[in-house]
Amino acid sequence: MEELKAGSNLEKVLRAGHFAFTGELGPPRGANAEEVRKKAAFLKGNVDAVNITDNQTAMVRMASWAASLLLIQEGLEPNFQMVCRDRNRLAMQSDILGAYAHGIRNMLCLSGDHQQFGDHPQAMGVFDIDSMQLIQMVKKMRDEKKFLSGADLDEAPKLFIGAAANPFAEPFEWRVHRLAKKINAGVDFIQTQCIYNMDKFREWIRRSNDMGLTEKAYILAGVTPLKSVGMAKYMQGKVPGMDVPDAVIKRLQGVDKKKVAEEGIKFACEQIEEFKEMKGVAGVHLMAIEWEHKVPEIAEQAKVLPRPKVD
Amino acid sequence: MIVAKRKPFEDIKNMLKDYKKVLNIGCGTCVAVCLAGGEKEVDVLTAELDMARKMEDNPLEIGKFTVERQCDREYLEALDSVVGNYEALLSMACGAGIQFLAERYPEKPVFPAVDTTFIGINQGVGWYEERCRSCGSCVLGMTGGICPVTMCAKGLYNGPCGGTNKGSCEINKDQPCAWFMIYERLSKQGRLNLIMDVVPPQDWRNQTPRTVIQPGYKKNEVA
Numbered sequence: 418m419e420e421l422k423a424g425s426n427l428e429k430v431l432r433a434g435h436f437a438f439t440g441e442l443g444p445p446r447g448a449n450a451e452e453v454r455k456k457a458a459f460l461k462g463n464v465d466a467v468n469i470t471d472n473q474t475a476m477v478r479m480a481s482w483a484a485s486l487l488l489i490q491e492g493l494e495p496n497f498q499m500v501c502r503d504r505n506r507l508a509m510q511s512d513i514l515g516a517y518a519h520g521i522r523n524m525l526c527l528s529g530d531h532q533q534f535g536d537h538p539q540a541m542g543v544f545d546i547d548s549m550q551l552i553q554m555v556k557k558m559r560d561e562k563k564f565l566s567g568a569d570l571d572e573a574p575k576l577f578i579g580a581a582a583n584p585f586a587e588p589f590e591w592r593v594h595r596l597a598k599k600i601n602a603g604v605d606f607i608q609t610q611c612i613y614n615m616d617k618f619r620e621w622i623r624r625s626n627d628m629g630l631t632e633k634a635y636i637l638a639g640v641t642p643l644k645s646v647g648m649a650k651y652m653q654g655k656v657p658g659m660d661v662p663d664a665v666i667k668r669l670q671g672v673d674k675k676k677v678a679e680e681g682i683k684f685a686c687e688q689i690e691e692f693k694e695m696k697g698v699a700g701v702h703l704m705a706i707e708w709e710h711k712v713p714e715i716a717e718q719a720k721v722l723p724r725p726k727v728d
Numbered sequence: 729m730i731v732a733k734r735k736p737f738e739d740i741k742n743m744l745k746d747y748k749k750v751l752n753i754g755c756g757t758c759v760a761v762c763l764a765g766g767e768k769e770v771d772v773l774t775a776e777l778d779m780a781r782k783m784e785d786n787p788l789e790i791g792k793f794t795v796e797r798q799c800d801r802e803y804l805e806a807l808d809s810v811v812g813n814y815e816a817l818l819s820m821a822c823g824a825g826i827q828f829l830a831e832r833y834p835e836k837p838v839f840p841a842v843d844t845t846f847i848g849i850n851q852g853v854g855w856y857e858e859r860c861r862s863c864g865s866c867v868l869g870m871t872g873g874i875c876p877v878t879m880c881a882k883g884l885y886n887g888p889c890g891g892t893n894k895g896s897c898e899i900n901k902d903q904p905c906a907w908f909m910i911y912e913r914l915s916k917q918g919r920l921n922l923i924m925d926v927v928p929p930q931d932w933r934n935q936t937p938r939t940v941i942q943p944g945y946k947k948n949e950v951a
Contacts, residue, residue: 502882506929528889531881531899542882546929549886553926565929583890588911591888594924598886602926610890657891657898 422559422605423577425522426494427466429727430700431606431635436693437700438721439496439608439637440464440712442488444479453479453487456709461493463716465724466523468496468608468702472503475535482516489520496579497521500529505545506554506565513555517574525579525608526551549602552580556603578603582636583610584621585660593624600633607634608702611641611652612688614660622697631697638692641704642715643681646670682715689719729849730758730822731856732765732842734773741780743839744788744818751814752777752841753807753829754794755821762856764842765820767794773820773841798825804832811836864933870922872913877930879906885927 421428430437440460445452460467467488471481485495497516499509513524528548532540546554546565554565555578562573580599584592596607612618618638625631643649646669653661665684672680685703692698701721705712716722734740744750752774760766774792781788793810796803798821807829811817816837819826823844830838846858861878867885868875877883881899887907891898897905914920941947 528882528884528891530891533881533899544882544884545932547882547884547886548889549926550929553928581890583892586888586890586892587894588908588915591911594920595888598924598926657893657896 423522423575425466425577426727427496427523428577428605430465430725433725433727435700435725435727436721437465437635437637438463438716438719438724439466439468439700439702440709441468441470441702441704441706442484442709443470443473443706444481444484446476446478448479450487453484454491457488457491457493459709459712461491462724463712463722464493464703465700466494466496468525468704469498471498471500471527471529472535473530475502475530475532475537475540477536482512482519482521485516485521486519494523495521496523496525498525498527499551500527501544501547501551502529502532502542505543509546509551510554510558510564513558513574513576514570517576522575522577523579524555524576525581526555526604527581548580549598552578552599552602552604560603577605579606579608580604581610582607583658584612584618585610585614586658589617589621592621593628593630596625596630596634597628600630604634606637606699608637609639610658611639611704613643613652613665614662615688615691617660619695622695626697631699635699636697637700637702638688638695638698639702639704640685640688640692641706642678642685642708642711643669644678644708645681646677649681682711682718685715686719689721729761729847730824730844731762731846731848731858732759732820732822732844734764734769734820734842735840737773737776737780740773740818740839740841741777744777744816745786747788747816747837749789749813749815750777750818751791751793751807751811751816752818753798753820754792755798755819755825756794756796757799759820759822759825759842760794761850762848763854765822770794770820773818798822799828801828801832804829807832862934863930864938865931867927870927871910872917872919872922874906874910874913876906876910879904879909885930886923 442456469481469484472478481498485497488495526548532542557563559573582596649666652659669677689701692701752770754765754767754770770792774790778790811833818839818841819829820841826840847860848856848858851857863877880887881897888905892905895908897903
């Protein structure tokens with residue numbers, strides 16, 4: 418068997434052929450370590466790794482690497498997220514080395530939401546390199562033991578490299594080519610945008626299968642349970658790149674107001690059941706945004722427990 | 729052309745408040761074409777300043793002079809015999825012109841009357857749009873003639889990002905997604921192969937002051 422690239426739990430679970438189940442945790446808007454620990458407690462034992470967002474929606478939060486370290490202390494495996502908006506290539510590489518030195522083994526490479534959305538719209542967006550180039554850079558550091566400049570580094574950061582994919586954005590025809598580009602850049606796993614339009618997702622994964630892409634990288638299907646009709650409508654109308662079909666909104670509107678959240682979870686679990694059987698899907702990335710306390714219940718209902726232990 | 733925009737009148741007036749004799753200098757090239765700092769705009773601003781200072785009972789002796797190009801030594805020379813009569817200079821040229829003026833008359837305080845905004849094109853009378861960031865290594869041949877550095881809000885070389893929104897940029901529905909346009913154009917030209925491979929990181933060469941010496945020329949002794 419081929420040697421593990423990073424040896425993270427997530428990599429081992431996927432390599433062993435288990436259906437992966439990962440979670441998400443947004444660091445606090447302050448120096449509150451307790452909040453991170455509190456959220457982590459709901460995820461512990463229920464997921465294989467936890468994606469720690471990096472100043473998501475361009476709002477300043479505790480650093481992803483710092484919250485990742487808190488998770489390691491709590492016995493969870495973090496997936497350290499890095500966006501291209503806030504750092505140049507020097508800062509990125511030094512943070513990557515530091516993160517690895519402290520035990521981080523997964524990393525997610527993203528462009529980052531534009532700073533205009535956040536709490537510092539006056540900020541200069543860095544974007545020295547883009548997400549595709551970031552993937553290439555981490556791979557070069559890991560596999561060639563070289564900095565982006567080509568200079569040698571003394572110990573390689575053995576990271577399991579992730580990236581995002583949006584199966585829904587236009588032009589749809591380009592989506593699989595973009596995935597192929599990320600795979601060529603060196604990505605090991607993909608977290609998709611939250612999926613609500615199952616027809617479109619099935620088509621995207623079919624095309625990815627046809628191009629052989631799902632054999633080259635593990636695809637984790639993104640699932641975010643809808644808490645309310647308002648949330649669904651917001652996602653549909655206000656979040657760029659999100660595709661929420663009217664039928665999904667109608668389904669939530671069709672149940673008693675007190676049971677909308679329950680219905681949202683039910684829909685998410687149905688999706689997860691389908692993903693388990695879907696060729697080309699290696700797992701689910703559950704983004705229960707500010708709903709971490711619901712993760713144990715969702716994991717139970719989605720029948721993904723207990724999580725596998727792979728040595 | 730270089731596009732500029734006049735600063736708010738109060739800001740200009742405030743910069744000049746301690747001076748009694750000021751020369752307002754226009755530029756007849758880019759800023760004249762974009763209606764920010766040519767002869768006509770010099771006339772208007774000069775009259776406004778004159779009027780405002782009179783009303784404040786603090787009269788300003790203000791002269792006006794528009795040179796063909798403030799970024800060209802040959803044209804600046806025309807000012808040599810005039811500048812001595814004034815305490816300070818107000819320039820309506822782009823940032824390059826203003827600096828070249830200040831360099832020629834280092835003993836004189838120089839003030840900018842415009843904000844230099846971008847390298848752009850003329851969409852209609854008085855309507856200009858940015859098209860170039862002068863990054864120093866042009867990729868337009870690969871991107872169907874659409875600049876990803878200027879037209880993509882994140883300046884991505886391997887777009888579009890996940891925020892592309894039905895042809896629009898995530899920052900604003902009225903802002904087209906550069907990479908959507910690049911895809912569409914290359915697709916119609918049958919040249920999508922150009923963007924199938926990952927473009928490596930940019931060699932940013934616009935981080936220090938740049939000099940260009942065209943082939944066959946050399947740096948002359950400064951006159």
